[in-house]
Amino acid sequence: MNQLTRILLVDDHELVLWALVAIIREKLPDTQVLSASSFDQGFETIKNTPVDLIILDIDVPGGNSTKMIEKLKSVRADIRVLIHTAMEEEDYSIKYLTAGADGFLSKASPLPTVAEAIQTVLRGEKYMSPKTQNLLANSYLKSVTNPAKPKEASTITPREAEIITLLLQGKWTKEIASQLGIKWSTVSTHKLSIFEKFGVTNVIQLYKKILQDYPDLIDVSTTQVKPKS
Structure with missing residues (x-):
């Protein structure tokens, strides 16, 4: 008898969980599906129950960091992690794959693609969408042609520009979340990405860095940050 896959x-x-369960039951009917609504709950689950694959939303409460991958794999090195997120693929896919994730999947993906990603990772292979493959190829080519060049802070997205503007206006994370109509954990995830891009660890350093190295990004009179591509 084959060993049960978990x-x-x-x-x-809830809707995402429902859709994932439906896909798994259709494509992998002999699979046991467990669920957790926070990273800490999920971590406790794998400490007590052997699991083959974790499908993880990086914006889940208690998460928001690539360190989640390391922590999960510290329990069992061969556990597979498929990132399933609504966060921008351009900003997060390579970061999480480099951190040890076994696949990165956008929540905007069609159902057949979701099924393909799950089956691919369960086979022990890496799953990357064509978009992420292109991002990875471009990243590699840039590293070869200009290995010493750091990531440009001017690659901030429109959403990150909004968040930087509010941070520099003294807004707290929950205030920003309320104003933009998003979860506070989403704001925290964007903040981590922003700090990494600018090479800083707090808002004061961010403001000084922008004024010193990227003055064209900000209108000092209004503290308005302009996104660049």
Whole structure:
């Protein structure tokens, strides 16, 4: 008899969980599906129950960092982690794959693609969308042609520009989340990305860095940050 396959879904969105369960039951009917609504709950689950695959939303409560991958794999090195997120693929896919994730999947992906990603990772292979493959190829080519060049802070997205503007206006994370109509954990995830891009660890350093090295990004009179591509 084949060993039972267990998949743990770590996501706090009921509709997403429902859709994933439906896909797994259709494509992998002999699979046991577990779920957790926070990273800490998911971590406790894998400490007590052997799991083959974790489908993880990086915006889940208690998460928001690539360190989640290291922590999960510290419990069992061969556990597979498929990132399933609504966060921008351009900003997060390579970062999480480099940190040890076994696949990166956008929540905007069609159902057949979701099924393909799950089956690919369960086979022990890496899953990357064509978009992420292109990003990875371009990143590699840039590293070869200009290995010493750091990531440009001017690659901030429109959403990150909004968040930087509010941070520099003294807004707290929950205030920003309320004003933009997004979860506070989403704001925290964007903040981590922003700090990494600018090479800083707090808002004061961010403001000084922008004024010193990227003055064209900000209108000092209004503290308005302009996104660049």
